[in-house]
Amino acid sequence: MLALRRVSVAGSGARFMAARAALSSTAPSSAPSPKTVPALADIVPNRQDSFNSKQKEFRERLAQAQRAQETSASSSSPATPIFNTTRPVLPPEEEPGPPRLDSEGRPLQGLGSLSIGNKGSLAEASAKAPARKSGPISNLLYGTKEGRELDAQIEASFSQVLARGKYMHSILIHQVKPDKLAEYVALVGEWYPKMASIPENNVHLVGSWRTEVGDCDSFVHIWEYQRYEGYHKSINAVSSHPGYKDFEAQLRTLITSKTVSLMQEFSFWPTTPPRQLGGLFELRSYTLHPGNLLEWETHWRRGLKARREVMEGVGAWFVQVGELNTVYHLWQFADLEERKIRREQSWSIEGWSDTVHKTVPLIQSMKSRILVPMPWSPVA
Numbered sequence: 001m002l003a004l005r006r007v008s009v010a011g012s013g014a015r016f017m018a019a020r021a022a023l024s025s026t027a028p029s030s031a032p033s034p035k036t037v038p039a040l041a042d043i044v045p046n047r048q049d050s051f052n053s054k055q056k057e058f059r060e061r062l063a064q065a066q067r068a069q070e071t072s073a074s075s076s077s078p079a080t081p082i083f084n085t086t087r088p089v090l091p092p093e094e095e096p097g098p099p100r101l102d103s104e105g106r107p108l109q110g111l112g113s114l115s116i117g118n119k120g121s122l123a124e125a126s127a128k129a130p131a132r133k134s135g136p137i138s139n140l141l142y143g144t145k146e147g148r149e150l151d152a153q154i155e156a157s158f159s160q161v162l163a164r165g166k167y168m169h170s171i172l173i174h175q176v177k178p179d180k181l182a183e184y185v186a187l188v189g190e191w192y193p194k195m196a197s198i199p200e201n202n203v204h205l206v207g208s209w210r211t212e213v214g215d216c217d218s219f220v221h222i223w224e225y226q227r228y229e230g231y232h233k234s235i236n237a238v239s240s241h242p243g244y245k246d247f248e249a250q251l252r253t254l255i256t257s258k259t260v261s262l263m264q265e266f267s268f269w270p271t272t273p274p275r276q277l278g279g280l281f282e283l284r285s286y287t288l289h290p291g292n293l294l295e296w297e298t299h300w301r302r303g304l305k306a307r308r309e310v311m312e313g314v315g316a317w318f319v320q321v322g323e324l325n326t327v328y329h330l331w332q333f334a335d336l337e338e339r340k341i342r343r344e345q346s347w348s349i350e351g352w353s354d355t356v357h358k359t360v361p362l363i364q365s366m367k368s369r370i371l372v373p374m375p376w377s378p379v380a
Helices: 013-023 048-074 122-128 136-142 145-161 178-197 227-239 244-252 293-307 336-346 352-362
Strands: 167-176 204-213 218-226 255-265 280-288 312-321 326-333 363-373
Touching: 167 178, 167 227, 167 312, 178 204, 178 218, 178 244, 204 280, 218 227, 218 363, 280 293, 280 336, 293 312, 293 352, 326 336, 352 363
Parallel strands: none
Antiparallel strands: 167 218, 167 255, 204 218, 204 363, 255 312, 280 326, 280 363, 312 326
C-alpha cells in the first residue's frame, strides 16, 4: 500500500499534506463524498484545455521541486525536502560499493537482480561489442553485428532492470458484487486513506480507481512500499490495527474475488507524485513471452520519449510476484476522444512506430481498462 512520491521518511503528517498541497494545487475545492460511486458519465467532455493547463502547471511544479532538491543536495547544510521527486540518497551502509566478484573475478549474481556489477551505459556496451568479419559462417556462429549490439545493450540493462529496489508496488484488484458498489466505496473510502495516513504503517497510496470499460465493477488500487522489508512491516502494522478484522470481514461480503501482484517500476518511468488533473485513466496490461522483459524495457526506454511528447504517463511496472511476465502501463487523458487523438499523434513522433514494431512480437496477450478515479485517490 504506498505511493506519494516522495515524502521524506522523517516527515510528519503535516509535511505530507503540505507536499500534496504543493503539487496538487489544481485539486477541486470540494471533493465528492467518499460514498459516491464514480462513473464515466461524471467526466465532463471537451475539457481538454482545462486538462492541459493543469498538466502544464503540474509539470512546472514538479520541475521546480526537482531543482530545489538538487540545490538542497549541493548545499553544505541541506534542508530535508518536503517532497522527494527522485530516489533518496541511501545511508552510507546502503550505498552500493564495488561489485562483489567470484573466484574468477566475475560479478556475482544476487537475489533481486540479474547482475550487481556496473556494466556501463548502453552506448558503451554497444561499443564493446567485438568486431568480427562478416560472412555466412561468421553470422551463423556469432550473429550479425546489429544482433550482437542489441545483445550487448540488453546485457547492459540487466543491472538497471532490477537494481531499482528502493521502492516496490502492489496492484490490488477487487471484483465487487454489482449490488454492493456503494457499500464497498464507503468501506474502502474510509479505511484506505486512514491506513495511508498513519506514519507507522509506512505505506503510501498511489491511487484508487473504478473500472468503467473492461472488467466492470472491479476496482484497482496501487500501493507503494519501502522494498520488500517495508512491505512485510506494513502489512504487519495494518493487520495489527484494531479495526482490521472488522474491515476484512465486511470486505469479504462485498467482493467476489481479490487479486494481488507485487511489482517494481521501470527506472526510466518513475511513478508520478500525487496530482489532480481530472479526466480518466487507461490501465494497459501486457503478458509477455517468458524471457522478453529486458528486450521490452530496452525498446520502451526509447519509445517513452516519443509518447511523452503527446501523452501523460502515470507509471509503468513489471510484476515480480504474482502474475509473472506481466507489465502494466497507466496513462491519463482528459476524455476518450482526447485519448484517441493523442494515440494517433504518437505515430507522427519519430521512434514510436519502431517501438511498436519491435515490441509487438514480444506480447502473448494484452488488455486495456478505462478507469475513473475514486474521490480519495491521490492521483486523479
